[in-house]
Amino acid sequence: MPRNFSSVGVIGLGYIGLPTAAILADHGVTTIGVDVSERNVAAVNKGEVPFVEPGLREVLERAVSSGTLTATTQTPTAEAYIVAVPTPFTEAHAADLSYIEAAADGIAGKLTGGELIILESTSPPGATEHLAQRILAARPDLGAEDILVAHCPERVLPGRIMEEMITNDRIIGGLTPAAAEAARDLYSAFAKGEFLLTDARTAEMAKLTENSFRDVNIAFANELSVISHRLGIDVWELIELANHHPRVNILQPGPGVGGHCIAVDPWFIVDAAPEESRLIRTARETNDAKPEWVLGRIEQALESAGPAPTVALLGLAFKADIDDLRESPALQIAQTLAERAPQAQLLAVEPHIQTLPAALSGFSNVALTDLDEALQRADVVVLLVDHQVFKDLPAARLGEAVLIDTRGIWR
Numbered sequence: 001m002p003r004n005f006s007s008v009g010v011i012g013l014g015y016i017g018l019p020t021a022a023i024l025a026d027h028g029v030t031t032i033g034v035d036v037s038e039r040n041v042a043a044v045n046k047g048e049v050p051f052v053e054p055g056l057r058e059v060l061e062r063a064v065s066s067g068t069l070t071a072t073t074q075t076p077t078a079e080a081y082i083v084a085v086p087t088p089f090t091e092a093h094a095a096d097l098s099y100i101e102a103a104a105d106g107i108a109g110k111l112t113g114g115e116l117i118i119l120e121s122t123s124p125p126g127a128t129e130h131l132a133q134r135i136l137a138a139r140p141d142l143g144a145e146d147i148l149v150a151h152c153p154e155r156v157l158p159g160r161i162m163e164e165m166i167t168n169d170r171i172i173g174g175l176t177p178a179a180a181e182a183a184r185d186l187y188s189a190f191a192k193g194e195f196l197l198t199d200a201r202t203a204e205m206a207k208l209t210e211n212s213f214r215d216v217n218i219a220f221a222n223e224l225s226v227i228s229h230r231l232g233i234d235v236w237e238l239i240e241l242a243n244h245h246p247r248v249n250i251l252q253p254g255p256g257v258g259g260h261c262i263a264v265d266p267w268f269i270v271d272a273a274p275e276e277s278r279l280i281r282t283a284r285e286t287n288d289a290k291p292e293w294v295l296g297r298i299e300q301a302l303e304s305a306g307p308a309p310t311v312a313l314l315g316l317a318f319k320a321d322i323d324d325l326r327e328s329p330a331l332q333i334a335q336t337l338a339e340r341a342p343q344a345q346l347l348a349v350e351p352h353i354q355t356l357p358a359a360l361s362g363f364s365n366v367a368l369t370d371l372d373e374a375l376q377r378a379d380v381v382v383l384l385v386d387h388q389v390f391k392d393l394p395a396a397r398l399g400e401a402v403l404i405d406t407r408g409i410w411r
């Protein structure tokens, strides 16, 4: 008989924790969401979503109004916990586990024995063991056999989270087989994909491997775009043709790789095995170098655009049709250009945000404008994010401006 959990505490109500809490609660599980931000907690208790994610608001509203989901700033007593806190990386590209440690400390004080603790945050190899050891160090009255600890990496794609959270297969890595089985029981409350049980370290590495695979493939595409530019070849046509081969599937070049996953996770592998991770490191460096290459192209265009040119920067988010600016190459390009080209007026167009982000708000030569104004005034138009509104633009609207299309949508 699968174990039923009477209550689940979800620690961290961000891009992953909040949808997880909402979906669990919507499936009838009493769920308590925990976040350090009082503002987030207040928003969630009113059924409001603090970020853009299609379909989340409806599910959250339902869960809050039915009373199965509540939010608080204090870790509650619960039969199971899901930890979905950030794992940023330090200047030296090592994982910063301080949020996981803080979550462990909060949970430790609430345990009575027999609880299931699941780490969902993307983590370097060994982080799940570290979390368990931290809890046991704080609770010498409990033995390792008194807690069930597993790593179940989230693998949902921002923009499609509500669907993928239910349909994706789940890798479940237990510190013990019993922990993996208990975690499977918890996810079976809502997840419809296959459950793949393994140990915690393999599960940690599997998640990092998936994102590194994508990073390496995108680095290949980005390298091809730089080579193609030099050789006068349209890289998007090139990739489209090559992908007709039944065993070739090259991803798309762009202005760089952003977000909190693909731009970060491969570094956890490099940090864990620096000597052996040569390809993974090079892919990261290739993708991280792409914004600078785009900047070079913009600066070249500015040289022939007069003494006080206007530049439209279309998109600031890290990818299409979301409002997430984390590690965004578009934002990095906008900020660096604002610093290096004070003579240029930069008009940033980002339909998913209402005010200029902190990274740009200090510059007098940057303004957030709507698309119409930017296109009317721009001498140079730089497409940075393939938002649908930009894809829908008729070619005639682009006028006489010099175009730099980093996503290949206006070919």
Ligand code: SAJ
Residues within 6 Å of the ligand: 122, 154, 155, 156, 157, 158, 210, 211, 214, 218, 251, 252, 253, 254, 255, 256, 257, 258, 259, 260, 261, 262, 318, 319, 320
């Ligand atoms: N990108 C390209 N070219 C492409 C695809 C993406 O330049 O062909 C860029 C995007 O513009 C963006 C970055 O890569 O800047 C990352 O975007 P993404 O859509 O590839 O991935 P994320 O970061 O939104 O989500 C990834 C997903 N991982 C994989 O597809 C292997 C998702 O399933 C994970 O759950 C998520 O990371 C995560 O949380 O780890």
